[in-house]
Amino acid sequence: MPRPLITDLSSADLAAWCLAQGDRSFRAQQIRRWIYGKRAMGFSEMHDVPGALRTALEEQFDYFGGAVVRHQKSKDGTEKLLLELRDGEQVECVLMREDDRRTVCISTQVGCAMGCVFCASGLMGVKRNLSTGEILDQILRLDRLLSGEERITNVVLMGMGEPLANLKHVLPALETLNEKGGLGLGARRITISTVGLPEKIRELAAHGTPFNLAISLHAPEDELRTRIVPVNARIGVEAILSAADDYFAATGRRVTYEYCLLAGTNDDPAEARRLAGLLRERNAHVNVIPMNPVAAVAWETPSEPRTEAFVEALRRGGINVTVRKRKGADIDAACGQLRLSELQRTT
Numbered sequence: 001m002p003r004p005l006i007t008d009l010s011s012a013d014l015a016a017w018c019l020a021q022g023d024r025s026f027r028a029q030q031i032r033r034w035i036y037g038k039r040a041m042g043f044s045e046m047h048d049v050p051g052a053l054r055t056a057l058e059e060q061f062d063y064f065g066g067a068v069v070r071h072q073k074s075k076d077g078t079e080k081l082l083l084e085l086r087d088g089e090q091v092e093c094v095l096m097r098e099d100d101r102r103t104v105c106i107s108t109q110v111g112c113a114m115g116c117v118f119c120a121s122g123l124m125g126v127k128r129n130l131s132t133g134e135i136l137d138q139i140l141r142l143d144r145l146l147s148g149e150e151r152i153t154n155v156v157l158m159g160m161g162e163p164l165a166n167l168k169h170v171l172p173a174l175e176t177l178n179e180k181g182g183l184g185l186g187a188r189r190i191t192i193s194t195v196g197l198p199e200k201i202r203e204l205a206a207h208g209t210p211f212n213l214a215i216s217l218h219a220p221e222d223e224l225r226t227r228i229v230p231v232n233a234r235i236g237v238e239a240i241l242s243a244a245d246d247y248f249a250a251t252g253r254r255v256t257y258e259y260c261l262l263a264g265t266n267d268d269p270a271e272a273r274r275l276a277g278l279l280r281e282r283n284a285h286v287n288v289i290p291m292n293p294v295a296a297v298a299w300e301t302p303s304e305p306r307t308e309a310f311v312e313a314l315r316r317g318g319i320n321v322t323v324r325k326r327k328g329a330d331i332d333a334a335c336g337q338l339r340l341s342e343l344q345r346t347t
């Protein structure tokens with residue numbers, strides 16, 4: 001068993017640990033400031049923490065949870081890291097730069113059990129959940145790529161894995177991102193992307209913090225959706241929409257529906273009209289994502305006119321819609337691609 005990561009500890013846990021070492025609880029805030037604010041690369045840099053406490057930190061915790069095994073940089077400023085965890089598993093995370101936004105996209109599991117047909121992460125199933133520290137560790141690594149004045153402005157849980165299937169570790173990580181002694185990011189700057197697990201959506205709503213919720217719908221009716229997102233066979237579109245309505249009612253946060261456009265599969269304007277019919281009466285936003293080509297899966301990006309026709313049909317249906325720009329097109333930036341290409345290279 002590897003040692004715990006320092007980022008596995010909540011502020012309360014760390015304060016209790018400091019007390020147990022015979023020191024004062026305020027040391028926890030000092031330590032967290034070094035981790036989340038001052039971009040320390042290890043315990044030895046924490047100059048205002050007493051030597052005995054730093055030694056205890058070194059002895060009992062690991063500072064980083066993963067080594068960077070690949071680092072790709074795109075011409076558009078996007079950077080992608082492949083991290084090797086302490087048990088040899090690999091996860092990916094991405095930093096995207098756009099105007100004054102610095103958005104990081106992180107993973108929550110090794111692999112994914114949801115099996116979306118267009119996704120490299122789902123190809124080999126799920127191996128395990130990431131710990132809270134392993135989730136936060138990706139953010140620390142990406143944060144250290146930023147220059148002095150740059151700060152992370154947004155976090156999206158859209159990397160490998162289904163975040164709501166690992167809510168036990170995801171929620172404490174989100175709390176650290178949200179709280180002042182952590183990264184201090186407002187809830188509206190944190191987005192959780194899910195295929196739509198109704199019970200877990202309600203659990204998240206009960207937590208009470210109005211994080212952004214993005215539901216990967218990809219189809220307006222069950223037969224088509226189950227072909228694209230196989231786990232839908234056990235859930236169904238109606239149950240997802242009902243849970244999303246509950247989320248909106250509990251948090252007041254408008255729900256986003258992600259729609260990955262796959263040429264010849266779900267890109268017919270008739271599907272857009274059906275989707276508009278489902279969402280028109282809801283306070284919803286649709287984010288259309290033209291398929292990011294993945295070498296290992298045989299799905300294609302629709303042509304631009306086809307994408308425009310789909311978007312136009314949604315707009316005519318009274319839906320608020322945006323089209324996601326592709327970032328990092330010259331690197332393996334689609335979810336799970338970098339891990340997959342590394343596995344293929346080494347096996």
Ligand code: SF4
Nearest residue numbers: 112114116119122161
């Ligand atoms: S798209 Fe997301 S939910 Fe679907 S298989 Fe990939 S990682 Fe899992």
